[in-house]
Amino acid sequence: MDIKDPINYDRIARAIAYIRENHRQQPTLAEIADEVHLSPFHFQRLFTDWAGVSPKKFLQYTNLQYAKSILRESRETLFETAYRTGLSGTGRLHDLFIKIEGMTPGEFKNGGSDLTINYDVPYTRFGKLLVASTSKGICHMAFIDDVKDGFEELRARFPNADFHPRSDGIQAGAVKLFHRDWSNIDQIKLHLKGTDFQLKVWETLLDIPFGHLVSYGDIAMKMGASDASRAVGNAVGLNPVAYLVPCHRVIRSTGHLGGYRWGETRKVALMGWEAAIEGR
The missing domain is CATH 1.10.10.10 (Winged helix-like DNA-binding domain superfamily/Winged helix DNA-binding domain)
Structure with a gap:
């Protein structure tokens, strides 16, 4: 099956439009495949080859983006958000966020409002480094050219956190690595969120x-x-x-x-x- 075939491109485009328009009804693989007149097996293979993810995963991404827009722009509860997204309950909404976003719906909604983050910009042999930490460990470390742009990237990850421009022991332990001091590398803790x-x-x-x-x-x-x-x-x-x-x-x-x-x-x-x- 040639994924570059214009007919197949049209099928994929129609399938994506169908998923986006009907995601609240949680269409099955068979229903989406029927919309583009393919068997579920052939549609699954074609869609995955073309999009890089399965139809199910694409539907999950679509649901997630819709749920995120609700949480970002309204005061609706998690139950109301799950209902509007077409999910059966808050448990499925929770699982969706954990699986793809690496955080709970509540954590996404508050944008890190429960976090206090210290950050500093030391200079290393490889350029300026923005290093940020919570009480649990390093949460962000990035080489930067511009301090303002670097901080905006950090704030975009934790939009509601309480930021303090100061160095701490957690950061100092990490920066020592650039001075060839690896004596305490096992003691450096990370505080990461991801899928x-x-x-x-x-x-x-x-x-x-x-x-x-x-x-x-x-x-x-x-x-x-x-x-x-x-x-x-x-x-x-x-x-x-x-x-x-x-x-x-x-x-x-x-x-x-x-x-x-x-x-x-x-x-x-x-x-x-x-x-x-x-x-x-």
């Missing part, structure tokens, strides 16, 4: 030895998901904590660098620095 899959990918990245490189496929294999290299790549790219979660040690199986959220030049510099230290 179950993202957290599993980030946890796997923590096992990459200092100065070593692995491929996206290697990460997928280690997770027991050898057919999920693309999803692994997406999760690696969304890593919210630079260096501590060493996504800079992941390259393509061809040997090419692949992308890096904070710039390929910085990725090369980090890899070279670690290789030089490891080789001594």
Whole structure:
């Protein structure tokens, strides 16, 4: 089946429109497939090849975006939000948010209002670094060029948190790594939020030895998901904590660098620095 065929493109476009228009009725795979005159089996394969996710997952994403818009723009309860989204109850709404967004509906609605976040912008050998922490650990660490833009990115992740521009011991322990002090690396705590899959990918990245490189496929294999290299790549790219979660040690199986959220030049510099230290 040629996914580039204009007829198939039209089918996918019609299917997406149908899902968006009818997501509150939670249409089944068979109902969506019937709309584009394909068997469920062939439609499932075509849609997944074209969109990169299954029809069920796309429906979940559509439900999630609709629920997020309600929570963001109204004062409706979680029960009312679940009802308007077409879900059977708050339990399914909770599961949807946890599975895809990595947080509960309530946590999304309050936007981190229960969090106090300290942040600082130390200068490292690889440029300015915005590092933020809660009482539980590092929640955000990013190389930045502009402090204002860097802070806006942090605030977008936790829009209702209480921010304080100050350094603390948690941040200091993390920044020591750039001064070649790894004596307390096991004591550095992370406070991360993500989907179950993202957290599993980030946890796997923590096992990459200092100065070593692995491929996206290697990460997928280690997770027991050898057919999920693309999803692994997406999760690696969304890593919210630079260096501590060493996504800079992941390259393509061809040997090419692949992308890096904070710039390929910085990725090369980090890899070279670690290789030089490891080789001594």
